[in-house]
Amino acid sequence: MLLTYLGHASFLVETGQSRLLFDPFIRPNPLAASISLDELQPDAVLLSHGHEDHVADAEAILKSSGALLISNYEIVSWYQARGITQAHPMNLGGSASFPFGRVKMVQAIHSSVMPDGAYGGNPGGFVLETPERCFYFAGDTALTLDMKLIADQFDLDFAILPIGDNFTMGPADAALAATYCGASRVIGVHYNTFPYIAIDTAQARKAFEVMDVELLLPAIGETLEL
Ligand code: NI
Ligand code: MN
Numbered sequence: 001m002l003l004t005y006l007g008h009a010s011f012l013v014e015t016g017q018s019r020l021l022f023d024p025f026i027r028p029n030p031l032a033a034s035i036s037l038d039e040l041q042p043d044a045v046l047l048s049h050g051h052e053d054h055v056a057d058a059e060a061i062l063k064s065s066g067a068l069l070i071s072n073y074e075i076v077s078w079y080q081a082r083g084i085t086q087a088h089p090m091n092l093g094g095s096a097s098f099p100f101g102r103v104k105m106v107q108a109i110h111s112s113v114m115p116d117g118a119y120g121g122n123p124g125g126f127v128l129e130t131p132e133r134c135f136y137f138a139g140d141t142a143l144t145l146d147m148k149l150i151a152d153q154f155d156l157d158f159a160i161l162p163i164g165d166n167f168t169m170g171p172a173d174a175a176l177a178a179t180y181c182g183a184s185r186v187i188g189v190h191y192n193t194f195p196y197i198a199i200d201t202a203q204a205r206k207a208f209e210v211m212d213v214e215l216l217l218p219a220i221g222e223t224l225e226l
Helices: 058-065 073-080 147-153 171-181 201-210
Strands: 002-005 011-015 018-022 044-046 068-072 087-090 095-098 101-107 124-129 134-137 158-162 185-189 214-216 223-225
Touching: 002 185, 044 058, 058 073, 068 073, 073 087, 087 095, 101 147, 147 171, 158 171, 171 185, 171 201, 201 214
Parallel strands: 018 044, 044 068, 068 087, 134 158, 158 185, 185 214
Antiparallel strands: 002 011, 002 223, 011 018, 095 101, 101 124, 124 134
């Protein structure tokens, strides 16, 4: 499985024959200027919640690629009203099978509103079970004991967790979250994009080290083999 970090909380996963894009926020992010939307060519776009810093490029990419949108019911309905026809609505606690594997939508402690102010339903995260790997993308969330349910039900190979603090977990909470959900390897996202979420990455690494969790902080555009 290949994972390419696209900046902020966005990344592309390549598994089997499928390309899965998560929370695209690329054109408005000057740090991601090296990423070209046209090269992403996803088969599916997964959106954790409706905030602009997670959906900014979704409509353009969905329309140009014809990819399948996977998100909560309210977000899917919002995009369907904008002409997106390939879409699969889900909600918290539900699982569904797709050509690339099985997706469970799980709880995130956060808020959600669409860029135009429309109701965005509840924010979520995703657990993906693919033939290659099982992983958890937390979306934007606070630390919550519910993450222990993920360890009860899945054997994660890795987790993608926000570490930027202020709007989500900071590094110490994210390291604890990794132990709750049973991930010994974490890709940190949602940090250093804006001043509010600027962190000291050396301190973040220490916070994970003391919990005996591996923290990967790929550069924007870097591809990890996981
Ligand atoms: Ni958010
Ligand atoms: Mn966010």
